[in-house]
Amino acid sequence: MAPIRLLIVEDDRQIAEIQRRYVERLENVELCGIAHTLTDARDQIDVLSPDLILLDVYFPDGNGLDLLRELRANDRASDVILITAAKEVDTLRSALRGGVFDYILKPLVFERLEEAVENYRQHHQRLATLHRLEQREVDTLLPRSLAEPEQKKTPQRLPKGIDALTLETIRHVLQEGGDWNAEALGQQMGASRTTARRYLEYLVSTGELLAEVNYGAVGRPERRYRVAGPPSD
The missing domain is CATH 3.40.50.2300 (Response regulator)
Known part of the structure; x- marks a missing residue:
């Protein structure tokens, strides 16, 4: 390509x-x-x-x-x-x-x-490989901002690219505590940084994780994630 x-x-x-x-x-x-x-x-x-x-x-x-x-x-x-x-x-x-x-x-x-x-x-x-449209193909091509409301209506269905077993494994790892970046979690999972980040951002969207920008070396900010605590009274 x-x-x-x-x-x-x-x-x-x-x-x-x-x-x-x-x-x-x-x-x-x-x-x-x-x-x-x-x-x-x-x-x-x-x-x-x-x-x-x-x-x-x-x-x-x-x-x-x-x-x-x-x-x-x-x-x-x-x-x-x-x-x-x-x-x-x-x-x-x-x-x-x-x-x-x-x-x-x-x-x-x-x-x-x-x-x-x-x-x-x-x-x-995906666009390059399409020859005839079906609704499921159209759905995968819609921007995430358009697809999210439908996902929220059916929370029991995981979004495309999120596997239930992998998600539970990641939850178990994160419960050990500390904060994580996508690269460290990917190494722990044996997956790519992009894959790890997809799961981390999904858990942020569900409220299970908190994300913040950490400033390390100049010009190298990164997102770090930690388990969200219980809501305060």
Whole structure:
């Protein structure tokens, strides 16, 4: 499979540099450019036609959501992962209406970016193999934000990619205490970091785990997980 051609659009040069280093650690991903303004981003998109864009919201020369809407209005093939400090619900609504593939809050953690890009890769691999649509195939291709309400209506059914036996094994390991990152849990399970993170994030969504960003070496924040305590009175 051809590498994913990725463009970083971020006005803060230090953050853009961190993103560049993260992208270079991703397998089968080619960084094709970095833009620090929306004007530059438009020029690079026209010339480079990236598969995927990491896009901030706030720029000195405009709003990244306007660029997202332009891409959709012009039927551009580039997909967008929004990476932003914007925590307003209206921003998320606008991003979803604009067809954003994923929405990641800053500070960006490598594992979260890795997961998003892997989801993007799998999404397009499934699209490439489809010849005739069935509802179950459509359901697997819908964004997670659209699929989650259905999952919550039927909590007895585990989401795709979550195995009940593996989940119980992980719960047992986590009950030993301490905090974990995806890499350490993956080694304990004999699984990949991406797989371990999928289970950890699922347990966060059910309220069984708490997640927090831990700042270690400069530019290397990571998500760490611990068992949620009982609710306080």
